[in-house]
Amino acid sequence: MKSVKVSLKNNPYKILIGTNLINSLGKILEEINPGTDAYIISNPLIKNKYGKALSNALAHEGFSVKFKLVADTEKSKSLGCAASVIQDITRYDKKRRIFIIALGGGVVGDLAGFVASIYKRGIPYIQVPTTLLAQVDSSIGGKTGVDLSQGKNLLGAFYQPRLVLSEINFLKSLDTRQIRAGLAEIIKYALIKDPVLFNYLQKHYREILALKTAPLEYVITRCSAIKAKIVELDEREEKGIRTILNFGHTIGHAIETAGGYSFYNHGEAVALGLLVESRISEKSGLLKPGISEKIESLVKATGLPTKIRKEISLEKIIQAHYRDKKFIGKENRLVLIRNIGKAEVKKNIPLEIIKSALKERITGQG
Amino acid sequence: MKSVKVSLKNNPYKILIGTNLINSLGKILEEINPGTDAYIISNPLIKNKYGKALSNALAHEGFSVKFKLVADTEKSKSLGCAASVIQDITRYDKKRRIFIIALGGGVVGDLAGFVASIYKRGIPYIQVPTTLLAQVDSSIGGKTGVDLSQGKNLLGAFYQPRLVLSEINFLKSLDTRQIRAGLAEIIKYALIKDPVLFNYLQKHYREILALKTAPLEYVITRCSAIKAKIVELDEREEKGIRTILNFGHTIGHAIETAGGYSFYNHGEAVALGLLVESRISEKSGLLKPGISEKIESLVKATGLPTKIRKEISLEKIIQAHYRDKKFIGKENRLVLIRNIGKAEVKKNIPLEIIKSALKERITGQG
Numbered sequence: 001m002k003s004v005k006v007s008l009k010n011n012p013y014k015i016l017i018g019t020n021l022i023n024s025l026g027k028i029l030e031e032i033n034p035g036t037d038a039y040i041i042s043n044p045l046i047k048n049k050y051g052k053a054l055s056n057a058l059a060h061e062g063f064s065v066k067f068k069l070v071a072d073t074e075k076s077k078s079l080g081c082a083a084s085v086i087q088d089i090t091r092y093d094k095k096r097r098i099f100i101i102a103l104g105g106g107v108v109g110d111l112a113g114f115v116a117s118i119y120k121r122g123i124p125y126i127q128v129p130t131t132l133l134a135q136v137d138s139s140i141g142g143k144t145g146v147d148l149s150q151g152k153n154l155l156g157a158f159y160q161p162r163l164v165l166s167e168i169n170f171l172k173s174l175d176t177r178q179i180r181a182g183l184a185e186i187i188k189y190a191l192i193k194d195p196v197l198f199n200y201l202q203k204h205y206r207e208i209l210a211l212k213t214a215p216l217e218y219v220i221t222r223c224s225a226i227k228a229k230i231v232e233l234d235e236r237e238e239k240g241i242r243t244i245l246n247f248g249h250t251i252g253h254a255i256e257t258a259g260g261y262s263f264y265n266h267g268e269a270v271a272l273g274l275l276v277e278s279r280i281s282e283k284s285g286l287l288k289p290g291i292s293e294k295i296e297s298l299v300k301a302t303g304l305p306t307k308i309r310k311e312i313s314l315e316k317i318i319q320a321h322y323r324d325k326k327f328i329g330k331e332n333r334l335v336l337i338r339n340i341g342k343a344e345v346k347k348n349i350p351l352e353i354i355k356s357a358l359k360e361r362i363t364g365q366g
Numbered sequence: 367m368k369s370v371k372v373s374l375k376n377n378p379y380k381i382l383i384g385t386n387l388i389n390s391l392g393k394i395l396e397e398i399n400p401g402t403d404a405y406i407i408s409n410p411l412i413k414n415k416y417g418k419a420l421s422n423a424l425a426h427e428g429f430s431v432k433f434k435l436v437a438d439t440e441k442s443k444s445l446g447c448a449a450s451v452i453q454d455i456t457r458y459d460k461k462r463r464i465f466i467i468a469l470g471g472g473v474v475g476d477l478a479g480f481v482a483s484i485y486k487r488g489i490p491y492i493q494v495p496t497t498l499l500a501q502v503d504s505s506i507g508g509k510t511g512v513d514l515s516q517g518k519n520l521l522g523a524f525y526q527p528r529l530v531l532s533e534i535n536f537l538k539s540l541d542t543r544q545i546r547a548g549l550a551e552i553i554k555y556a557l558i559k560d561p562v563l564f565n566y567l568q569k570h571y572r573e574i575l576a577l578k579t580a581p582l583e584y585v586i587t588r589c590s591a592i593k594a595k596i597v598e599l600d601e602r603e604e605k606g607i608r609t610i611l612n613f614g615h616t617i618g619h620a621i622e623t624a625g626g627y628s629f630y631n632h633g634e635a636v637a638l639g640l641l642v643e644s645r646i647s648e649k650s651g652l653l654k655p656g657i658s659e660k661i662e663s664l665v666k667a668t669g670l671p672t673k674i675r676k677e678i679s680l681e682k683i684i685q686a687h688y689r690d691k692k693f694i695g696k697e698n699r700l701v702l703i704r705n706i707g708k709a710e711v712k713k714n715i716p717l718e719i720i721k722s723a724l725k726e727r728i729t730g731q732g
Contacts, residue, residue, distance in 0.1 A: 079449055090516040095688075118484065121511065121522040122602070145487065150456040156487040157523060236488070322461075 002221040006140070006228040008235055011160040015140060015224045017217055021167045022053050025128075026061030034124035034162050035097035037064045039089060041112040042103040043072035046130055049173065054103060054128070066092050074261065076107050077146045079155060085115050099162075100125035106138040106266070110153070113144030117159035127164040131174060132182025132216075133267055135166040136189070136223040141231040141242075151323060152253065158236045166224070168216050176303070179209055181267020183302050184248075188274060189223045191295065192247045192335070192343035193230075197222050198298075205302050244343040247335040248273035250321065251280075251358070255308060257323075258316035263309050271304035272361060279357040280349060281336040291340060310363045317358055318351070368587040372506065372594040374601055377526035381506060381590045383583055387533045388419050391494075392427030400490035400528050401465035403430045405455060407478040408469040409438035412496055415539065420469060420494070432458055436477065440627065443473050443512045445521060451481050465528075466491035472504040472632070476519070479510030483525035493530040497540060498548025498582075499633055501532040502555070502589035507597040507608075517689060518619065524602045532590070534582050542669070545575055547633020549668050550614075554640060555589045557661065558610045558701070558709035559596075563588050564664075571668050610709040613701040614640035616687065617724070621674060623689075624682035629675050637670035638727060645723040646715060647702040657706060676729040683724055684717070 001018035016028070029038075038058050042051065047067055055065045068088055070076040089098065102112035102125060109127055116125035127139035145156025171179070183205065190198035197219070201208075207215040227245065234241035252273025256264060264272070278295050281287035300306050308317075321332070334354075336346045367384030382394070395404075404424050408417065413433055421431045434454055436442040455464065468478030468491060475493055482491035493505035511522025537545070549571065556564035563585070567574075573581040593611065600607035618639025622630060630638070644661050647653035666672050674683075687698070700720075702712045 079445070083445055086514065086521065087516075090514060090520060114484075118480075118521045118523055120520060121509065121524055143487065148452065148456060150453075154456060154486060155452065155484045157484055158487055 002217060004221060004224040004228050006160070007232050008160060011142075013160060013162050013164070015164040015166065015228065017135075017166040017168070017220050017224060019168045019213060019217075021165055022050065022128075022169075023057050025054065025165060026057045026059075026063060028163065028165070029058070029063065029126070030061050032162050034126065035099035036062070037092075037096040037098045038066070038101050039092060039098050040065065040067045040101040040103050041085065041108055041115070042067060042069055043076075043108060044069050045072055046104050046108075050103065050130070050170065054101075064096070070108065070111065072104075072107070074107060074147065077111050077152075079146055079148070082111060082115050082118075082146050085111070086119055089115070089119060098123055101128055102126070102139075102161075103128045103130065105129065105131040105134045109134055109139050110143075110145050110156070113142070113159055113161065114146055114156055117144055117157040122159065124162045125159075127161045129164070129166060130170040132171055132179055132220075133185055135171075135220050136182055137185045137227065139164045139166070140224060140227045142235070151257075160235075164224075166220055168213055168220070171216060172211050174211075176209060177265065178267075179211070180271075180302055180304050181265050183208060184267035184271040184274065184299075184304055186219050186223055187295075187298060187302075188245075188248050188270060189226045191274065191278070191337055191340055192244045193226045193341055194222065195339075195341040198340050202298055205298070209302065240345050243333075243345050244335050247337065247343050248277055250334055251276045251317075251354075254317045254321040255312060257320035259309070259312040263312065264305065268305050271299050272306070272308055275299060275306060276357045276361055277334060278337060279360065280334065280353055281338070283353045283357055284336060284346070284349060286336050286338050286346070288339075295340075306361070308358070308362045312362070314355060314358055314362060318355065321354070368583060370587060370590040370594050372526070373598050374526060377508075379526060379528050379530070381530040381532065381594065383501075383532040383534070383586050383590060385534045385579060387531055388416065388494075388535075389423050391420065391531060392423045392425075392429060394529065394531070395424070395429065395492070396427050398528050400492065401463035402428070403458075403462040403464045404432070404467050405458060405464050406431065406433045406467040406469050407451065407474055407481070408433060408435055409442075409474060410435050411438055412470050412474075416469065416496070416536065420467075430462070436474065438470075438473070440473060440513065443477050443518075445512055445514070448477060448481050448484075448512050451477070452485055455481070455485060464489055467494055468492070468505075468527075469494045469496065471495065471497040471500045475500055475505050476509075476511050476522070479508070479525055479527065480512055480522055483510055483523040488525065490528045491525075493527045495530065495532060496536040498537055498545055498586075499551055501537075501586050502548055503551045503593065505530045505532070506590060506593045508601070517623075526601075530590075532586055534579055534586070537582060538577055540577075542575060543631065544633075545577065546637075546668055546670050547631050549574060550633035550637040550640065550665075550670055552585050552589055553661075553664060553668075554611075554614050554636060555592045557640065557644070557703055557706055558613045559592045559707055560588065561705075561707040564706050568664055571664070575668065606711050609699075609711050610701050613703065613709050614643055616700055617642045617646075617683070617720075620683045620687040621678060623686035625675070625678040629678065630671065634671050637665050638672070638674055641665060641672060642723045642727055643700060644703060645726065646700060646719055647704070649719045649723055650702060650712070650715060652702050652704050652712070654705075661706075672727070674724070674728045678728070680721060680724055680728060684721065687720070
């Protein structure tokens with residue numbers, strides 16, 4: 001088992017990464033003492049697979065357990081769904097010391113964290129992410145949220161979990177498309193902070209796709225440590241440090257939004273975002289020529305998309321980009337890279353550069 | 367003008383107390399720099415009275431201004447109302463740097479703070495409280511929230527404002543019942559922390575009821591300083607320090623709930639709560655005899671209620687008490703006093719003592 005500390009002054013917590021951790025969860029929670037009554041938010045598929053094991057591990061240490069299932073779709077990240085979960089909690093919450101466990105991917109984690117942040121002005125919660133994407137990214141750092149029709153994550157809070165438990169065995173039942181989605185975020189970490197990880201991925205991506213335990217544990221631990229460090233320095237994204245985690249995401253989100261969320265999953269959109277933003281870095285004179293090709297080779301090798309489907313027009317992407325919530329005042333902001341492992345926030349990128357980098361990626365417009 | 371600092375490490379802010387402050391709000395905000403676009407949440411009555419002056423003061427310094435009015439009732443503290451305010455903000459929020467101003471009493475302040483806390487994971491907000499109750503209590507300390515049908519303030523966050531501006535001229539148009547409600551909270555501060563304030567109130571309560579500027583400024587400043595100090599020591603009510611601010615409130619809330627919120631306003635219910643909890647302190651052997659009579663004399667003199675109406679039964683109050691969110695696990699908790707100015711949290715108060723102290727207060731059961 002690997003352990004990564006998130007050393008926040010007011011809310012320090014650990015990220016545990018390894019195999020067969022679920023069976024020890026009861027014992028681990030006894031030490032953290034988040035409460036006595038576990039309210040587990042999950043989806044039907046995940047509960048079916050792991051609910052029993054988790055229940056047993058908790059009940060064995062004397063925790064009461066109640067499951068709340070939400071649909072396994074982005075639609076569950078709504079204020080309506082949050083309200084219905086909270087109504088359910090109030091019915092369960094009779095003279096109890098409730099804490100929440102998020103057992104699922106990013107949707108469940110974001111929703112559960114948001115509910116935990118606002119119920120009774122905050123109750124403890126635990127992240128037990130079940131996808132590679134959630135293990136390396138969304139479960140860490142306390143960004144919680146739900147969507148509005150006007151945009152994703154428009155409601156939310158910074159609210160840290162008491163523990164993140166990344167069980168590698170969970171990943172063994174994911175399909176390749178989901179593993180690839182996680183790989184996109186992992187490549188992002190390499191690009192913003194870790195050239196060694198980039199080299200490792202070039203050599204070992206096949207083993208990750210083949211779900212080998214050791215390389216999975218290595219990359220999850222490495223990404224967790226990178227994210228922990230960044231979150232420690234800038235918990236609430238106020239200092240422009242945490243912002244670099246958005247590399248690939250500004251354009252990625254715009255592509256997702258422009259496509260009505262029907263063509264790409266989040267990781268795939270981020271992969272496209274990474275490629276576009278690398279090229280913007282190059283076209284802005286920040287990144288020396290040749291490197292964005294290396295990045296594209298790796299993305300392509302993993303099986304992630306490298307071209308934007310022609311159904312998604314340049315105009316729509318640009319429109320969605322201008323509605324992005326990172327758009328502050330009238331100036332746009334993008335995270336760009338100077339080299340592999342070196343990212344920085346840049347303002348007022350000329351629209352022409354953004355358009356031209358996007359055009360290259362749109363099938364038939366390149 | 368008086369100024370009280372709330373010295374929180376991550377979110378320090380000032381409370382400004384005085385007359386004719388509104389005209390300087392634009393200038394004051396320029397220094398704090400919360401954004402460029404003011405979204406003012408208020409109610410129709412208050413906007414009618416002060417909207418123009420506030421708008422002008424802000425526009426003069428170049429801020430854009432938009433008002434959002436909500437009904438002046440506790441019903442506005444709902445998730446539904448929060449959602450509709452947020453929908454409205456998203457329509458206004460095009461390439462802007464929005465911050466929220468809460469212009470109103472406790473309902474507006476709690477709602478506006480909650481909206482600010484969850485919109486885009488937190489945007490700045492300013493409290494401009496217009497009632498005495500809100501000036502001495504709810505506008506300070508970052509407790510935000512909305513109600514659920516299951517109980518008050520069940521949803522919320524700890525989220526600090528960037529500034530509290532207590533304009534004493536606002537109080538001049540309040541009716542006596544509203545001033546009394548504020549006085550109940552002011553008496554509470556005296557009871558938990560400040561015997562000098564208690565003596566002052568005994569001598570000067572008539573001037574406060576007569577809305578004299580100097581005594582109002584004195585008590586608001588004193589209460590703000592007490593609350594600031596407590597919030598500094600225990601921002602998120604985790605250390606049992608902030609809890610003492612609930613003196614009078616546990617029983618007060620139970621009385622409000624049991625009466626379906628139709629007999630007493632919040633301050634009146636707190637006044638009754640103070641009396642009951644003082645007597646519980648005495649009956650528990652903590653407070654020496656004679657003091658609760660002094661407290662009752664002051665409460666009575668101000669015109670606040672000292673008897674619980676017979677429509678509200680003992681059974682209903684006890685039931686509501688057991689549903690209180692401060693009920694942790696199976697043990698009840700109450701703030702009791704040892705003397706005027708000395709409060710502490712006590713657990714497992716025998717139900718018989720609570721019942722007997724309540725019975726004395728219920729008309730016809732004393």
